[in-house]
Amino acid sequence: MNNMGQQHTPIALHRVTFTYAGATEPALRNVTLTVPAGQICAVIGRAGAGKSTLCALCAGFVPHFFRGRLDGDASVDGLAIATHPIAELVRHVALVGSNAFSQISGARFTVYDEVAFGLENLGVPREEMIARVEWALQALGIDHLRDRSPYALSGGQQQRMVIAAALAMRPPVLALDEPTAQLDPPAMAELADVLRALSRQGMTILVAEHRLEWVADVAERVVALDRGAVLADGAPADVLTDPRLCERGIGWTRPTKIAAQARTDGRWPPNRPLPITVADLVAGLRAIATGQHPASAQDGAIDSTGVQPTSVQRMTHSTEPIVTLDEVHFTYPTGVEALRGASLAVRRGERIALVGRNGAGKSTLVRHLNGLLRPSRGRALVNGIDTRTTTVARCARHVGVVFQDVRNQLFARTVRDEIRFGPQNLGFAPEKVEALTETAIDALDLRDVVNEHPYDLPPARRRLVAVAAVLAMDTALLVLDEPTAGLDNASIDVLARLIDDLATRQRSVLVVSHDLDFCYETLDRVVLMRDGRIALDKRFAELDRAQMEALDSDVGLPITLRLRYVNP
Incomplete structure (x- = not known):
């Protein structure tokens, strides 16, 4: 790996403070951090604690791209960050941000060429480039996608692709910001194995992550940030059991x-x-x-885990489901067959987890629930009406969807205006619009930021704004695609309370998620997708051993179920 034999401290920060241009408070406060060669150092903390800023600093994006005032000394692989441009630092450190879609170059037409793009720009010899790309594709489990368009991948597949592109660069230092946000559990385990192997070869890895269980499994050291300052720094067994993590809202595994x-x-x-x-x-x-x-x-x-699946059935068996999918097939124009006869019914008051591997067809199925996609074969009914005979606008009165990339759903100047837009667009009376808006603001704990621009908020709170905006539309079914991605424990608790409240009011929630523990603790029914089909549809409380084995073989099991599964 480039430069790994040189005697530089890979990451060296001394009393670093950084304040974004226009901000009144520092994002990083007096941070001192030295990460030696070959160490996997995880950074944890609540949303807005400074984790992403720390990763961006180590890659030079702070202060060269994200402008602001930088005080203190910061270097990566022996180069002073403040005085070396990103174009030079890129040979020493690679950054994978939290949003995979925004890191696709747009200049290449296949996954293979996208992974090779950075190497081409660095002038890596062809034979070495081919070897690196092949290794990276196999390491991230996407070799079978090599000829696919980067834009024809699922969110999780895109995330694996951009990580593969960074690893192919073989940088001495790798900074990862929420790398597991859209990965399924098996892919998370595979990524952990790859990172361990790279660290043994001398690569220094800084990873900002909310999934504390994954951090506990992969990290050799954990740094906890709180409001930009170092709260704790040490061995995972010490930091992850520190009572201060609970006091500051970070939580424990x-x-x-x-x-x-x-x-x-x-x-x-x-x-x-x-x-x-x-x-x-x-x-x-x-x-x-x-x-x-x-x-x-x-x-x-x-x-004796103290955790049980949601066992109280709150639904009423209405004669007409909110949504019915009947043997739905769907093939994209590229020829990718995403759904292969999927059938699903959602009734009032249900809380459903839709799970499956990356690329299993989950997001495609979700787009059939509100008419954004229409079946190639089969039927999709919303409120009893075939989506082929109605409009997306009419479906939106019954089904509200919050997608993985919430940036495509936010466009207003303030949080309040964003939340108000949906019910206004549906033509509700002004007094109802205001009531729904205020209720959604309180339900997602956004009262303190109602006058802020959504894009001035940390990504985690931005996601809650998107949920509030769709919640305010007062639909019978709320669909959340990867809602816990990038959220801290406090924000996840807000979501859990919202889902419970909706169920008591006979409104339904369908959650697409790789966070199996959240699903088990918050939802009633689990639907497993495999290769575009429904492989399992059962209430959590009614799963038998064979069904648990089927779930385990695809995506794993929630921790509580796993404990029972391995009962000696």
Whole structure:
């Protein structure tokens, strides 16, 4: 790898403070951080804590692209960031941002050529370029997509592609901002394996991430940021169990929370450290169950997670579903067959998780729920009307959709105007428009930013604005595509409360997500897609062992189900 033999500290920040142009508060405050060669250093924190800014700084985008005042000393691979342009720094550090779509060059027509694009610009010899591209495609599991257009990929596939393009550059330093946001669980595990292998070869990896369970599994060191300042810095086992993470709204991993509750209940020995990974949790629970900690051993210890699937069915069996898909097939103009006979019915009050691997057809199915796409074969009915015979505008009165990339849905000058637009466009009376707007503002905890421009907010809160804007349309069905991507635990709790409230009012929610734990803890019914078909459709509380095995083989299991699945 380029420059890895040189004796430079890959990342060296000393008392760094950065304030964006026009901002009144610093995004980074007096940050001192030294990351040695070959270390995987994870950065965690609430939305707006400074994680993305830190990654951008290490790649030189701060201050050369994102303007502002930079104080302190910052260098990457021995180069002072403030005095070296991005064009020079790019040979030393690669940055993968949180939005994959925005990083596609638009200059290449296939995935293969897109991954090679950066190498071409650096003048890498052809034979070496081919070898690097082949390795990167295989490492990220997208070799079968090599001839596909970058714009014909699912969100998760695009994310894997841009990571592959960065890895092909073989930089001494790699900065990743929310790299797992749109990845399915198997792809997350594959990425972790790739990063570990690269770190063993000497690559320094800085990764900003909200998925604490993934951080616990892959990171060698964790830095917690709070309002731009370093709150904690150390080994994952120490930082991820630090009580201050809960006090500041960052939270703990689910295994840590489960064990902490078990300790409170007398089921986890006070002298046994709290675990941060599922493997450590399982080991601890097994030790307790087999009597290695007899004072705490109790029957059923491995089931004492304190988490149950939503078991109260809140739906009324109306004669007409809100949406019905009947043997829907859909083929894109490129020839990609995305749906192959998918059937689904959504009734009032249901809370549904739509899960599956990247490219399984989830987002394509979602676009049939409000008429944005119409079946090549089969029928899609919204409020009993075939989408072929109506308009998207009429479907929007019944089905509201928040897509993965919320930037395509935000265009107003203020948060309040953004939320107000939907009900106004549907022709509601002025008093109803205002009532729906104010209700949505409070439901998504946006009262403090109602007069801000949506694009002046951190991406996580921007996502909540998009949810509020669709919520205010007062549809019978709210569809959320990857709603927890990039959200911190506090924002995820806001979403969970919203979904529960909607169900009590007989409004339905369908969530497309790779966050299996959120789905299990918040939703009633799980629908698994595989190769454009519905492979499983069952309530979480009714899954038998064979169905759990089917779910596990495709996307894995929520932590609580996995604990029961491995019960010794």
